[in-house]
Amino acid sequence: MNALAILGGTGAQGMGLALRLAAAGEAIVIGSRSLERAQDAAAKVRAAVPQADVEGRENLDAAAQASRILLVLPVDGLDAFLDQAAAHLADKLVIDAMVPLMVKKRVAELVAVAGAPSVSELVQLRAAAARVVCAFKNVPSDALQDLSRTLASDVLLCSDDDAARAEVAVLVEHIPGLRPVDAGPLRLAHYVEGLTALLVTMNIRHKALTSIAIVGLERSA
Amino acid sequence: MNALAILGGTGAQGMGLALRLAAAGEAIVIGSRSLERAQDAAAKVRAAVPQADVEGRENLDAAAQASRILLVLPVDGLDAFLDQAAAHLADKLVIDAMVPLMVKKRVAELVAVAGAPSVSELVQLRAAAARVVCAFKNVPSDALQDLSRTLASDVLLCSDDDAARAEVAVLVEHIPGLRPVDAGPLRLAHYVEGLTALLVTMNIRHKALTSIAIVGLERSA
Numbered sequence: 308m309n310a311l312a313i314l315g316g317t318g319a320q321g322m323g324l325a326l327r328l329a330a331a332g333e334a335i336v337i338g339s340r341s342l343e344r345a346q347d348a349a350a351k352v353r354a355a356v357p358q359a360d361v362e363g364r365e366n367l368d369a370a371a372q373a374s375r376i377l378l379v380l381p382v383d384g385l386d387a388f389l390d391q392a393a394a395h396l397a398d399k400l401v402i403d404a405m406v407p408l409m410v411k412k413r414v415a416e417l418v419a420v421a422g423a424p425s426v427s428e429l430v431q432l433r434a435a436a437a438r439v440v441c442a443f444k445n446v447p448s449d450a451l452q453d454l455s456r457t458l459a460s461d462v463l464l465c466s467d468d469d470a471a472r473a474e475v476a477v478l479v480e481h482i483p484g485l486r487p488v489d490a491g492p493l494r495l496a497h498y499v500e501g502l503t504a505l506l507v508t509m510n511i512r513h514k515a516l517t518s519i520a521i522v523g524l525e526r527s528a
Numbered sequence: 529m530n531a532l533a534i535l536g537g538t539g540a541q542g543m544g545l546a547l548r549l550a551a552a553g554e555a556i557v558i559g560s561r562s563l564e565r566a567q568d569a570a571a572k573v574r575a576a577v578p579q580a581d582v583e584g585r586e587n588l589d590a591a592a593q594a595s596r597i598l599l600v601l602p603v604d605g606l607d608a609f610l611d612q613a614a615a616h617l618a619d620k621l622v623i624d625a626m627v628p629l630m631v632k633k634r635v636a637e638l639v640a641v642a643g644a645p646s647v648s649e650l651v652q653l654r655a656a657a658a659r660v661v662c663a664f665k666n667v668p669s670d671a672l673q674d675l676s677r678t679l680a681s682d683v684l685l686c687s688d689d690d691a692a693r694a695e696v697a698v699l700v701e702h703i704p705g706l707r708p709v710d711a712g713p714l715r716l717a718h719y720v721e722g723l724t725a726l727l728v729t730m731n732i733r734h735k736a737l738t739s740i741a742i743v744g745l746e747r748s749a
Binding site for chain 1: 671681729730741
């Protein structure tokens with residue numbers, strides 16, 4: 308099977324991406340630390356998207372089975388996860404959509420990640436054989452989760468693996484309203500994560516649900 | 529006089545902003561280390577914008593005279609400039625549009641600034657009484673300089689001084705095609721600078737001239 312496992316998939320961002328990707332026809336495995344919560348989340352996706360091909364599993368089990376893995380884990384559990392799961396990520400497409408944010412006094416800022424300048428680089432360092440792509444970091448969860456809402460956002464893709472980035476670009480294109488944009492090597496992921504801090508701060512200040520569009524591009528990724 | 533001094537204004541970014549702001553009816557003083565180059569640049573602005581109210585002066589002289597100051601100095605000369613000029617910035621509106629970029633192997637990255645996490649914060653630290661606003665960091669110089677080109681870009685404004693930010697928002701609104709967006713306190717300027725590294729990298733990869741639009745905002749700054 309060529310299912311896409313969404314690890315940490317029961318949170319807002321994971322559910323949003325599961326809904327949109329299931330609606331786009333992808334076979335999805337929602338991963339969670341709890342099998343029960345994973346299965347509940349899968350049932351919710353099926354209720355919203357009747358044609359969905361979706362099941363729930365424990366994170367490690369989902370990672371072991373799937374050939375493509377989307378990471379939306381809580382950042383504070385990432386280190387422990389990578390200790391256990393690195394072998395399951397080897398040679399696989401690993402899409403990192405995590406942003407280590409902290410909101411304090413209505414301002415969002417990045418939390419430093421121990422061991423790397425960005426979450427994406429940490430994943431690549433700890434799972435050296437994984438084909439890591441930074442993606443979906445700037446698309447608001449609340450917009451993803453509301454299927455009645457038309458998306459309008461560019462998805463910045465950073466990777467050191469051109470084939471992996473191209474694969475994710477196709478995945479992004481399957482979701483109506485999202486456009487993939489090649490944004491360079493993985494070491495620029497730090498700036499993509501910082502952009503999310505700006506967007507979340509703007510959401511708070513403007514009571515909005517913001518995302519970004521790159522103006523002036525003729526071509527996408 | 530309420531002129532706007534553009535320090536380091538003979539470079540691409542300074543000339544672009546001088547042209548657009550002069551066309552919008554602002555009285556401009558272009559500053560340079562060389563009086564002659566400043567006057568040459570002023571003559572170029574007058575040639576392109578016949579109604580321009582523009583003159584050239586040495587940087588420190590321009591800073592001393594003007595009540596509003598826009599900084600587009602080369603970052604490697606910033607420290608020396610702040611040593612000499614801090615007193616001229618006190619109590620004035622100081623718009624920082626500088627980004628410390630380095631391009632290597634077709635990838636743009638930020639250069640660390642000694643003493644602060646961002647250029648904007650360095651200016652505020654070294655000129656504590658200045659009313660510093662981070663602005664214009666994501667608008668491409670080449671687009672600014674070509675007056676036949678229609679701009680379409682959001683200008684992210686970071687500041688700890690709400691009145692100063694509002695003043696800059698009005699200035700931005702006077703330039704057709706630019707929209708000011710309140711993007712939070714000055715400590716988020718680091719992310720705005722990082723965004724420029726992403727945009728410049730995309731320009732190289734896509735042979736484009738990119739800027740950003742914030743999608744999902746109902747209101748501007």
